[in-house]
Amino acid sequence: MSISRRRFLQSLAASFLGGGGPLVTAASASEAPSSRRADAARLAEAALSAARSAGAGYADLRILFSESEMISAREERIENVEVSTSSGLGVRVLVNGVWGFSSASVLDPAHASDCARSAVEIAKANRALATQPIEIERIEPKVDRWQVPIEQDPFAVPLDRKAGQLLAINAEAMKAGASFAHSFFLFVRQEKFFASSIGSFLEQLFFRTYPRLTVTATDPASGRFANRSSFFPPRAAGYEYIRSQDWKREAHQAAEDAQRKLKAKPVAAGRMDLVLHPTHLWLTLHETVGHSTELDRAFGYEAGFAGTTFITPADRGRLAFASELVTVMADRDQPGGLATAAYDDDGMPARYARFPILSHGRFENFQMAIGQSRWIGLPHSNACAFAEGHAYFPIQRMPNISLQPSEQDISIEELISGVDEGVYIMGDGSWSIDQQRRNFQFGGQLFYEIRKGKLGEMLRDVAYQGTTVPFWKACDGIGGAKEYWLGGTLSCGKGQPVQSAPVSHGVVPARFRGITVLNTGRGA
């Protein structure tokens, strides 16, 4: 995950319904205007026929209409309100086993045709570099529509009301003793049309909502300061997600936590047991399980940037990755999931994305985009492709990837009760992992000591280090379904040019034995 200058100083970070049931359309959400659909069909026809005439054996395109709204507040002032719209199309072609891609932001049939011809020209230019031709599987043609079900369109809520809510949240935090409070609401609406030369025409409408509060407490005398961010992750949802949170309570709690962190006890470094809350564990799952099980990494496609993986194709169905308690499923149908969709960006139906990644600790299957399944002798991909926007080539990206609950009704308290000496961690903090997804280090937001099965004092300066497989094999406790919680991120980076992808991770709390804990305040 690369960061840019612009992103550098910003620290970004349900009950589970199984089965791929019928796709839901929310009655109250706006439907795509039919004129846009007709325009998209015209653009698709122009691009696909130009691609065919220019010599493409296969072609597809994505037409995106995106809208976002970012409102940020600092203490008692609205810092910034920005509304943004963009649209464009990207055409991908396969010419004699070589991909070509080109994009345009002017949406008319002439530009769409030019774009397709340009993609073919690029593919032909790069023929000289192709030592292994790309072959793609046959995909069933689909004509379909789908949208993220929402109750309230966030873009229909008046701006001043949203700004007012942010100021109210900050005011609560300041009232509870915060030195500083920064909050934002980010809303994204994305309409995506997909068309391909095999006859697919898909229309999907996505909504993403991300509210965040970060509270800082300072102690001028000692120079100490501490942050605490809200535990509300981004979700595929409308404004109802904002309304459903108890902001007053969260703001107060965050302010109190930040102040307590200033006086918290430094952790004593060593090997100890950890109980990880879902608000923390989702990120560990993302980095260690999510990325290590990407097939393009296993074959070296990301060798120069995001990296490879310690898992080999021969490990499918064999590698003991985790303890038997650990089952991790992929899906694209979880309510609220940021990777939830009816089709991926290759036009593959979402039902293929429901598969086990880890089953009772054993590694079962990789995530794949089209053209990759044949590498491991499988007939088709499992709907794991995504492109950040119209100007991006679709690459293999995560669906929702979730740690399955225990069949028993195990609570966080029960997990804690089994620890003699350890640390309980809430919230995601610092994160870093090597290019083969082995050695990792994670921080967090809140740390509490565990003594003789009971939560003790708040700790500070905690990070833990480990290696992916031994860490997951050290898991000896998994929470039950009542503890299930959906975390996630809008900005998982991969690929060159680097692309950002939204993904969710359902998690339950879990216990890990004998993990190395560092004190980061003493030079780590």
Add this chain to the structure above:
Amino acid sequence: MILSEGEAREIGTKLLSQSRADTAVAEMAGWSRLNVRIACNTVTTDGKDEGFHCRVASSFGKRRGEAAGNKAEPGDLATLVHRSEEVARVSPEDPEFLPPPGPQTYPCSRSYSPEAARLTAKDLAEQGRTILAAAEAERVVGAAFLECENSFSACMATSGLWVFQQSTRLQYTVSARTRDGGGAGWAATAAYAPAEIALPALARRAVEKALLSRHPKPLAPGRYTVLLEPSAVCDLIGFLLLSLQARPADEGRSFLSRPGGGTLLGEKLFADSVSLRSDPADPVAPGSIYSTEGLPALPRSWIEGGRLRELIRTRFWAQEKKAPVVPEPTNLLLSGSDRSTEELIQGIDRGVLVTRLWYVRTVDPRTLLLTGLTRDGTFWIDKGKIGYPVNNFRFNESPVSLLKNVLALGKPEAAVGSEIDDLPARVPALVSKEFRFSSVSQAS
């Protein structure tokens, strides 16, 4: 979409003529990008992207709103102006709002190359062949990413502010892995003109590192003298440079805050040999001639002789603190010496050479403690020579300590970090003592 200065000015003038706000600022950017990506000794993806972006900020009194879009048609731009005004009208007053600055004088920067702007997919494919040939000659597995960008950026305000810059940027990274996956090497560079890039040498460096890094010997974690090659320096010093923010330091929530109040500005925090500058006119790593709010990116010394000389300060905060306005830097220049990397190695009795860092993240903002990993070529230096490859490491270290413990600096060169990859940089290899490697990474 590339616009000439005349076209951009015309669009900006038309756009602002529609404004009914007290003030308006229009930022525009357009680009044409080409890329090709190689992995497993074959082309994997490629692409062309022609884009345009415009952001309009309007204000009524102290009410402010922004609207952005990616269309350059007059109707679309008018919509942006009106949308930004709608947003401003319903936004609460911002006590920190300041009207846009008036006309400014900008430094010169040679950041555009017609040869770079003319590069085609065929040219990139030819360069890709050079890389594949280098990998195939040594029977290693090659990967690369070649990207060229031709772009313009401009800023116009109702206050009379106008700035325009045309730029080109080429960024090439080459990776190589031995067929057994046991050895890996990497090399990268960036330049504004093709003539500045010696691609065969770049490819050879990555391939040689892959071959040299086979069969690493175990080395225990601990504190070592390190020789960080320019890419690694770029990442760590880039984090430091972008963290030199006045406001958090004044507010008591930065590694630059002084206990009891005040900041460490003016203090000698680093070794005498450390001088960190930014200057858009740098011939090797030219930067944007303007920065935040359209302010000129003037040449600036951030650290001089080990002393902290400047902090980034917005116009509002400068007014609050009665201190100078200091916009964000647009490039990163760390001074060095004339010494080659080989000469730096000769001066090290025992130490670790690091090619590249990876996954660098902040652990503790109070000390700017960072964590991350070594990657693609980590070697033991023994009695002034590269001895043998060693395992990769996780480090937990602050760039503040790194620069305090500097022993030697090499010759500055264009560098691309793993994390800080869009800030033009010219930095040297750097030798520093007591760098903390906290655990071993088994990744190869």
